[in-house]
Amino acid sequence: MNKKLVLSFCAASAITFSGCTTVADMAGADTATLNATAAQSYNQMVQDARNKGQLDTSSSTYKRINTVFQRLTPVANQMNQTGQPFSWQLAVLKSDQINAFVAPGGKVVFYTGIVNKLNLTDAEIAAIMGHEMVHALEEHAKSKIGAQALTNLALNIGLSAAGSNVGQLGAAAAQLGAQVGVGLPYSRNLESRADEGGLMLMARGGYNPQAAITLWEKMNRLEGGGGASFLSTHPSNSQRIAAMRENLPAAQAIYNQNRR
Incomplete structure (x- = not known):
């Protein structure tokens, strides 16, 4: 056919x-092909950001994000049931945008704005990191792939949502998202799975899962102010927080067992 x-x-x-x-x-x-495509696009995005001086590899914000990333990566590897090993990588982009996303195969992208503007604790960074890692581990991007036409639609929507102030770096990130199937809103079910799985992942990594609640409370306070790209693909509302509270006892038990 x-x-x-x-x-x-x-x-x-x-x-x-x-x-x-x-x-x-x-x-x-398939998983291997999708991961390889994501890696290629990710590497191009990183090179573009480096050339423009927009790749953060040394600030205190980068070091904090990277510390969380390094701590959660072994846990994520233990949870990987895709049949393909992930080559986890982190890119931190110098931008005031409140955003973060993941590409298939473990390519995590954080904008400095999401940490600095929200004044995140390390545990709140871990809540975002765990959420994004679960999206990759459960191959939620793959679930959204249908046709090349949808990929083109993703690019158009991603660039449109970014707005005129996003600049070249934002366009590059939107391009990456479109090519590998991220950047569009996930279904409510997939978001709920990433929320729950992220709680368990951060708890296994030794981060108090209660920080996920405070994170989304901060997100909720921003929701009416605009300018939070993260909120366009990760809906934040009272129902989401309520669901997290229901899952918190199980995550807290894991945290207590793995506390360092």
């Missing part, structure tokens, strides 16, 4: 996520 027709069928029909994942596999968007 023609590959484009297969993908178009997935995009146009009421197929479940698991069905679309199967079609994505048939179209060459």
